[in-house]
Amino acid sequence: MSPVRSFVALLFLGVAFAQRVDDGADLVILGKVVSLDPKVPVAEAVVIRAGQIERLSSLEGARARIGARTRVLHVPKGGVAMPGFVESHGHLRALGKTERTLDLSDATSVDDVVKRVAAASAAVPEGRWIVGRGWNHERFADPVMPTAADLDRATSKHPVALYRTDGHALATNSAALAAARISDKTPNVAGGEVLKAADGRPTGILVDRAMDVVTAIADADPAPELLVADLKAAAKRCLEHGVTTFVDAGTTPTELLRLAALVDSGEFAVRVHALLHASTPDELAAATARPPILDLSNGRLSVRGLKISADGALGSRGAALNTPYDDRPGSTGLILAPLPHLLTAARKALAEGWQLCVHAIGDRANGMVLDAIEAALAERPVADHRFRIEHAQVVSPKDLGRFAKLGVIASIQPCHATSDGPWAPKRLGAARYAEMGYPARSLLDAGARITLGTDTPVEPLSPIRNIVAAITRWDPDGVLGGPFKAEERLNRFEAVAGVTTWGAYATFAEKRRGVLKPGMDADVVILEADPLTATPASLMRAKVVATIVAGKVAFERTP
Ligand SMILES: [Zn+2]
DSSP states (O other): OOOOHHHHHHHHHHEEEEEHSSOOEEEEEEEEOOOOOTTTEEEEEEEETTTEEEEEEOOHHHTTTTTTTTTEOOTTTTTTTEEEEEEEEEEEHHHHHHHGGGEEEEESSSHHHHHHHHHTTTSOOOOEEEEEEEOOGGSSSSSSOOHHHHHHHEEEEEESEEETTSEEEEEEHHHHHHHHHTTTOOOOOEEEEEOTTTTEEEEEEEEGGGGGHHHHHHHHHHHOOOOOHHHHHHHHHHHHHEEEEEEEEEOOOOHHHHHHHHHHOOOOEEEEEEEEOOOOHHHHHTTTOOEEEETTTTEEEEEEEEEEEEEEOOOTTTOOOOBBBBBBBTOOOOSSSSSEEEEEEHHHHHHTOOOOEEEOOOOOHHHHHHHHHHHHHHHOOOOOOOOOEEOOOBBOHHHHHHHHHHHOEEOOOHHHHSSSSSHHHHHHHHHHHHBBHHHHHHHTTTTOHHHHHOOOTTTTHHHHHHHHHHHHHHHHHHHOOOSSSSSGOHHHHHHHHTHHHHHHHHHTEEEEEESOOEEEEHHHHHHSSTTTTTTTTHHHEEEEEEEETTEEEEEEEEO
């Protein structure tokens, strides 16, 4: 064979081979694309192949990549394809459990709660726990919490445990108190309180650490099939809301095992960045017994976060404040993890490559966490630790600049700022609320990196609703009013980046996700409206059309 003929033959083979391999894209999305990549911010189409973005393209260019096996999705008029959402702080198992938990988030009174528990108990075998969530006495006409005496009217045959909306107070009936052996003789544990009536008997309300014993019994030995069902239900919910990465703010070892198995077998479509419980020395030791897992199943699961709760929540007056609560002058809240534990955890995290993520709500807790991180960093300066403070709800002005200085990411929940808006000034007093309550803009202005989450199931898992809360500071549902500190509003770009690009950064994934550009993982959400331009009202109506994870259509709305 002459050299020319063999060259031609090789060329022919090469073309044939290329054609066989490249029979078009896996998925093509036609319509307006917002990439969040400043170099190519908009496009007419996205071309996806092998789980990654092949290119952003013109309509014409994208059509040329449509082969026989290519799936084609269309962005609706007025809508947009954009990077998949990152839920930066949520509770995966609890989210899934809401499917089989009594939802009390719209309960209007104690009587209403009692009625719903009575109705639910009719369908549950005697002796089984009835667990509810979401009541908020601040929304009741008569703002009192449901007591054991109230709940005994609903049922005496089932132990009842009803979590307040913030998860920091628990209303129980007498059967639950008996099951947990809580009586007038039960002392308060550190970081918790068993509320007692004038006669010394427990009222049924348990705060923070005092809830643990009931939670442990109610949750005891969850059947493996229930756990798997809960996790799968949570993933389904995520995909319906366009969430492609979920930061699980407190994963138990049992949950992690199940989750890893589901991820490994391809049954769990949502990426998870897991934060392991590390609030006590025992939990910290268990969490760090093995090294962090940076990336499992090609970016599906990372296990590198340590979750510590430094204090309680503001609603139940468990948040640790520097000066007493305005509506409970004797109390400055509860420290759940003291400074020495935080320091130990921060040192360990820096030495072993863990990402420290500390729940801190009150200004005292935020200051203490920053102190611990500052001290640990002084001993071992690690440049790219990406430690996070979860919530950062009440931050002293003198601490705002320390986030940037120490490289601590503020993981905040704009929807909390609007949900808590009506009552937070009562806890803090108007002046303190105005000075340091629910920062967002002021954190950015002080140079901090932020990332946005919903704390689901405390709040609905809706990044769109969270964006609306962030840009308006009005209650997105139009019930609670507003604006709640309008000066803390984020602009459109910041709010959208907060649930995408900045979320990717806060999970160490900014090189692979968070913007749409060639070579990045193809995590995409198609929405009915463009969050960079649509009015808040039309955004609240906008639905997720499709959710794509690693190039696969994981959710598609049926018309
Ligand atoms: Zn949380």
